[in-house]
Amino acid sequence: MSDAVSAGPPVVTPPPARAHSRAPRGLFAAATLSALLVLLPIAFTFWRAASFGIAEAVDLIVRPLVGELLVNTLLIAVSTTLVCAVIGTAAAWFVERTHLPGRRAWAVLTAAPLAMPAFISSYAWVSLSLDLQDFAGALLVLTSAYFPLVYLPVAAALRGMDPALEESARALGCNRWATFTRVVLPQLRPALLGGMLLVALGVLSEFGAFTLLRFRTFTTQIYAEYRTSFDGGGASLLACLLIVICLVVLAFEFRVRGAARYERVDRGTRRAVLRYDLGAWRWIVVAGFAALAIATLGVPLGMVGYWLTQPGAAAVTPADVSPELLFDATISSLGFGLAAAALTTLLVLPLAFLLVRYPTRFATLFERTVFLAQGIPGLVIALAIVSLAVHALQPLYQSTTLLIIAYAILFMPVALVSVRAALLQAQPRLEETARALGLGWSQTVFRVLLPLAGPGLGAAAAMVFISVVTELNATLLLAPIDTQTLATQVWADTSTMAFAAAAPYAALLTGISLFASGLLFALLGKSALLGERG
Structure with a gap:
């Protein structure tokens, strides 16, 4: 044993695992x-916020204005999150699971709006039409700005899924819709919920777009309170309410996601992704992607280009x-x-x-x-x-x-x-x-x-x-x-x-x-x- 050790190269003893060291x-x-x-x-x-007395804090919170802010904030957050979930998941499935014409180009164009700030999109749409300064305009602008937060993780999850799961479902008699809802969608739950969480938090935190769209939420009112009273506690009290809402969203996402495990057990050779033929729906889907690209990129870039050619007096x-x-x-x-x-x-x-x-x-x-x-x-x-x-x-x-x-x-x-x-x-x-x-x-x-x-x-x-x-x-x-x-x-x-x-x-x-x-x-x-x- 000693001869074998002495004949070989010097052995370096590794230090103890750092997980157990300080x-x-x-x-x-x-x-x-x-x-x-x-x-x-x-x-x-x-x-x-605690500097307020209890009676004073209650009077501030129970105002009709706070009720309006709460309804507006929750309504736009829930609506935008659900619409982004539908659009992002659908776009990811068509890009990753179908023979979509120009698939790679649409993948880039669908992710690109993430680099377009929401207040730039709101600037473009408001300068196109002042009639968009309402809930519908806010929903349009925020959806176009935030849906890539759902698209990107769902697309990544679809690429990493084992196609054998879908093949087994089809072999057992499930059609495409049943396969998607019963096999694919449950596997997408962590990515989908994570993306929806990011959208919800982004909408709750949004300020610039809501200001330009004249849509009152907690963030716009907090800024207004700050501008009115500067260092007053009113803005901090409203901020605490918004913090509580955000924490409830975080807890809800964690609760819904649960502790289920979704990783692949095998480490074998990566199989080719299963893709479906769109048939007669091919060009309808392409038209949908084109409309999405126009709404999310075409209008903002087009309106910025238009106003660049106009004199200030215009x-x-x-x-x-x-x-x-x-x-x-x-x-x-x-x-x-x-x-x-x-x-x-x-x-x-x-x-x-x-x-x-x-x-x-x-x-x-x-x-x-x-x-x-x-x-x-x-x-x-x-x-x-x-x-x-x-x-x-x-x-x-x-x-x-x-x-x-x-x-x-x-x-x-x-x-x-x-x-x-x-x-x-x-x-x-x-x-x-x-x-x-x-x-x-x-x-x-x-x-x-x-x-x-x-x-x-x-x-x-x-x-x-x-x-x-x-x-x-x-x-x-x-x-x-x-x-x-x-x-x-x-x-x-x-x-x-x-x-x-x-x-x-x-x-x-x-x-x-x-x-x-x-x-x-x-x-x-x-x-x-x-x-x-x-």
């Missing part, structure tokens, strides 16, 4: 900071475009986006590493705390940060630093998903080998870990950049005086019906968003390729 104090402290940043504005919102409210303001707004949007992308990625990196390499109850608690930001409207968090700055962080009030921190709090959940996935693809054995060969901790991180996780980190930064460039709520409340971004300028000009003046800002914002989205998809593809090689 995380470095610095790593734990950095992860704690990320969680506290998210928790602070939420806790402050409830603290401000709008309802005449206004001229200042080249200097256009340049400054573009630089501000790009600068805020890059700074927030860098800060957010850095903040979630320790937490993601803690989750992947040192999984503990504390790590899970930090993760769930960060994901609270996904379920809390951005306007609520921004309002809390404003009040917090006024009361305790006066030097940071109306500063760029505070705005960048607010962006990081809002979009940490977005970055955490990609960063954690990237670190999961980096095999721990490579880090252990590097340490065994004499590399220090910092050298291992920069020479082994970061290159492996690079595409995923880039994807996280790109997603945050897109979110920040198109963000409106926090920017309106927290941007320093006389600082404009492309998003706030579109909102300001459209609010005064200066559609021609808003067009250059909308065009630049759309172009930046589409370019960053293309870069994001490229990074995600590269990350997936590296994961397969690993």
Whole structure:
């Protein structure tokens, strides 16, 4: 035994599994900071609301206005979520399960509206017809902006399903509809419910589109209360009601989804996806996809192009475009986006590493705390940060630093998903080998870990950049005086019906968003390729 060992290469004994070792104090402290940043504005919102007396709070809540806001908010959220679920699921099934002519082109065009901010779509539709400033207009605009949130996960789930399930159902005598409802749809439940959750939370958090569409919801009233009383507790009390609604939605989605398991048990050769022939319905389905593309992309891009060719006097409210303001707004949007992308990625990196390499109850608690930001409207968090700055962080009030921190709090959940996935693809054995060969901790991180996780980190930064460039709520409340971004300028000009003046800002914002989205998809593809090689 000793001879055999001495004759071979030296054996490196791997360190104990990190799941059972303690995380470095610095790593734990950095992860704690990320969680506290998210928790602070939420806790402050409830603290401000608690400043109301019980009688005063009841008088504020039982007003007829609050009842109207509740009905409008719930009605538009439920309606948009259901319509997006139907359109997104149908589009995914036709793209992934049928011989649809131009299938690849329709797949791209169906996902592309995700890069079009809802308030840009509302700007386009309102400038086309002021008659759309009602519930029907809000439903049209929000559906066209949010349905890709259902389409993308459902399409991915359809691609990953085992076609043997459908073949068995057909062999047992089920027709296409029975096969879909009894076999396919139950398998799509996690993806479908997850997409519907994102749509519902997005609608509950929406502000810019509702303002331009003159549709009153909790977010528009919270902003109005803030503008009226500035640091009053009324806005915080309404914000607490909206937070409760969002948390109820989260709990309902978790309850409906249940604890069922849907993963494939076998790991055999991947079989070809089963596709159906559309027959006489082929061109009707193509016409439906064309109408969807026109409504979601054609009208917004077409109206932006139209107003670009019109002089400022052609709008309802005449206004001229200042080249200097256009340049400054573009630089501000790009600068805020890059700074927030860098800060957010850095903040979630320790937490993601803690989750992947040192999984503990504390790590899970930090993760769930960060994901609270996904379920809390951005306007609520921004309002809390404003009040917090006024009361305790006066030097940071109306500063760029505070705005960048607010962006990081809002979009940490977005970055955490990609960063954690990237670190999961980096095999721990490579880090252990590097340490065994004499590399220090910092050298291992920069020479082994970061290159492996690079595409995923880039994807996280790109997603945050897109979110920040198109963000409106926090920017309106927290941007320093006389600082404009492309998003706030579109909102300001459209609010005064200066559609021609808003067009250059909308065009630049759309172009930046589409370019960053293309870069994001490229990074995600590269990350997936590296994961397969690993």
